[in-house]
Every structure is written in C-alpha cells, then in structure tokens.
Amino acid sequence: MSEFERLVTELESLPEDARESARALLEETLALHRQGLSRLLELGGAALREAAVRDALVSALLALHDLHPLSVEERARAALEQVRAELLASGASVELLSATNGLLRARVRGRGAEDARGMLTDLLWGAAPDAAGVEIEAIGPVLQLRVNP
Amino acid sequence: MNGVAALRRFARETRPRSSERCELCGAPLGAGHEHLADPAEHALKCACAACAVLFADSRTRFVRVEPRALLLEDFVLTDAQWELLRLPVNLAFFMRTGRGVFAFYPSPAGTADAQVPAALWEAIARQNDLRLRPGLEALLVHRMGHAPEHYLVSVDHCYRLTGLLRRTWRGFSGGEEAYRRVARFFDELRGDAHA
Numbered sequence: 576m577s578e579f580e581r582l583v584t585e586l587e588s589l590p591e592d593a594r595e596s597a598r599a600l601l602e603e604t605l606a607l608h609r610q611g612l613s614r615l616l617e618l619g620g621a622a623l624r625e626a627a628v629r630d631a632l633v634s635a636l637l638a639l640h641d642l643h644p645l646s647v648e649e650r651a652r653a654a655l656e657q658v659r660a661e662l663l664a665s666g667a668s669v670e671l672l673s674a675t676n677g678l679l680r681a682r683v684r685g686r687g688a689e690d691a692r693g694m695l696t697d698l699l700w701g702a703a704p705d706a707a708g709v710e711i712e713a714i715g716p717v718l719q720l721r722v723n724p
Numbered sequence: 725m726n727g728v729a730a731l732r733r734f735a736r737e738t739r740p741r742s743s744e745r746c747e748l749c750g751a752p753l754g755a756g757h758e759h760l761a762d763p764a765e766h767a768l769k770c771a772c773a774a775c776a777v778l779f780a781d782s783r784t785r786f787v788r789v790e791p792r793a794l795l796l797e798d799f800v801l802t803d804a805q806w807e808l809l810r811l812p813v814n815l816a817f818f819m820r821t822g823r824g825v826f827a828f829y830p831s832p833a834g835t836a837d838a839q840v841p842a843a844l845w846e847a848i849a850r851q852n853d854l855r856l857r858p859g860l861e862a863l864l865v866h867r868m869g870h871a872p873e874h875y876l877v878s879v880d881h882c883y884r885l886t887g888l889l890r891r892t893w894r895g896f897s898g899g900e901e902a903y904r905r906v907a908r909f910f911d912e913l914r915g916d917a918h919a
Contacts, residue, residue: 577752579727580745583734601735635728678891693754697726704728708891714912 609640616642631701638705647703648674654702655681658695667691677707688713746772748779759880760786763859766821768883787860792878793913799852799874801865806872808844812896814867815906817882818845820858828882830889832896866910868903875913885909
C-alpha cells in the first residue's frame with residue numbers, strides 16, 4: 576500500500592502537463608474498473624456483497640471506487656469496535672465523535688492515548704480510504720504546559 | 725492516509741491533508757513525531773527523530789521545534805491596544821519574521837496576515853518583557869467569547885490551529901463548528917497546565 580503513496584508523491588512533484596496526463600490515465604482506468612466492479616456486484620447479488628465487505632482487500636477496492644455498500648461512518652464504527660476491548664485493557668477508551676461530510680473524528684482518552692493515535696489513524700484510513708479526513712483527538716498528557724512564573 | 729486514500733486523492737486532484745512521512749528522509753512517522761522549523765521560509769517540516777537531531781545539530785537552516793505552550797497569566801494587552809491592531813476577529817497569533825511582526829488570523833479565504841505597526845508591537849512587547857524567537861515562537865491571543873487569554877506557543881501549535889481553522893472556519897465570524905473546535909483546542913492547551 577505504501578508504494579502507492581510513494582508513487583503518488585512522485586507524480587505530484589512532476590510538471591503540470593505530465594501530472595495531468597498521469598491523472599487522466601488513472602481516472603480512465605478507475606472509471607473502467609468501477610464499471611466492471613459495479614456490474615460484478617449486480618451479478619453476484621447479496622451474497623457476494625456480504626462476502627466482499629468482510630474481505631479487507633476487496634472492501635478497500637470498493638471504497639476506492641465509491642461502491643462500498645456500507646457508509647464511511649458504519650465502517651469506522653465497526654473498525655473501532657474491533658480495537659475497543661484491547662484499548663480498554665490498556666486503560667484507554669475510544670469513541671467516534673462525528674462523521675460529517677466523510678470527515679471522521681474520533682477521540683481516544685486515557686493512558687497511552689497519544690500512542691494510540693497513530694494506530695487509530697491507520698485503522699480508520701484502512702477501513703475508510705474514501706473518508707474526507709481522519710482526525711484523532713488524544714486526551715492524555717499531550718502538551719507540556721508550564722504556567723508563567 | 726493510506727495507499728488507497730492517496731490514490732483516490734490523486735485521481736480527484738486534492739492534495740493529501742497531512743504528511744505521514746519524514747519530509748527529509750521519507751521514513752514513516754508515528755503520531756508524536758518531531759518538527760523542524762525553517763524560519764527563513766516560514767515552513768514547518770515533519771521529521772523523524774533521527775533527522776530532527778541530525779538536521780538541527782548541523783549547520784542547516786532548520787531549527788528543532790520543542791513543543792510548548794505557556795499560559796501568560798499576567799500578560800497585558802489592553803482593549804485599546806487590541807483595537808489599534810485592527811483585526812476583524814478575536815483570535816490571532818503573532819510571529820516575528822524577517823520583515824517585522826505579523827498577525828495571523830482566520831478569514832473566509834483562509835488564514836490572513838497583517839503587519840503589526842512596529843511601534844505598537846514594541847510597546848506591547850516591552851510592557852510584557854516578551855521576546856519571540858523568529859519563526860519558532862508566537863504569541864497566541866484568544867478573545868473569543870470570554871476574558872482574553874495569552875499564550876506563548878511553539879510554532880507547531882500555530883500550524884495545528886491554522887489547519888483546524890482552514891477546515892472549519894466559515895465566513896467572517898467562523899460559525900458554530902469553528903467555535904467549538906477552537907474552544908476544544910484551547911481546552912487542551914489549558915488542561916495540561918494542571919496535568
């Protein structure tokens with residue numbers, strides 16, 4: 576997955592003409608795949624959709640094409656449920672604050688909150704790569720704030 | 725951000741919101757990573773621990789940012805002085821640059837800046853014994869809906885606040901969502917004074 580990010584960064588640093596050609600090619604390719612996937616989902620019916628949602632890779636692929644049957648919010652909630660128990664055991668709690676306009680905002684509170692932030696960011700991007708953004712608020716000893724003498 | 729999200733962004737021509745890699749060596753970054761300020765360019769780079777030490781120690785233009793926020797309880801900035809600054813909103817941070825001191829504040833078109841008259845700034849700085857390290861520290865003034873608060877903050881907090889404002893500030897007054905987010909930003913800043 577990180578190879579994608581590297582290549583995208585590389586493409587973004589190209590001169591505008593080259594970047595636009597790359598973007599146009601990608602758009603066309605994605606549009607073709609979207610049509611095919613969409614058809615596949617119709618042909619496979621409910622059983623295929625349910626199985627697809629449970630598979631992380633297929634799920635990500637559907638999200639890439641705006642074809643995921645579950646909303647960004649539903650997927651975010653499900654993903655947080657999976658780590659809730661583990662976080663609680665280490666003394667932290669997590670909640671989804673909002674998912675307005677696809678912007679996922681979650682709060683982790685308690686021991687190790689700051690450390691959990693990166694994990695939760697990756698988790699939510701993984702579950703919802705079609706999110707508009709992911710913001711994790713960590714409430715713990717975030718800053719060293721000293722009061723003026 | 726992950727690969728699929730990056731691909732989506734690129735295909736839709738919106739740049740990723742944040743870098744999650746060291747901007748010097750490309751190593752992946754965790755949540756609590758370091759920052760290097762580039763005071764001459766007014767830039768802040770996300771850095772891994774190794775680069776933060778290496779680049780700040782050698783003779784480069786980078787300076788390592790030590791995150792800090794100091795509540796200036798006795799800071800004096802009178803209403804009259806605030807009026808003289810002629811800022812349209814009650815939230816701003818002030819930074820010293822090569823061309824003098826500038827006020828940065830939220831506006832409908834993103835963060836706006838305005839040069840602070842040198843004499844006015846000198847008066848404010850002198851009465852509070854305030855010396856800002858250029859490009860590294862800022863005076864953050866919060867007068868939205870309550871008694872004024874003043875903080876001396878490292879530049880990374882300014883970038884965080886700017887990002888938050890860019891995402892939430894609507895119109896001239898900000899709107900409810902921006903108010904809530906700004907309030908929470910300052911709750912965090914204050915809360916840790918008692919931690």
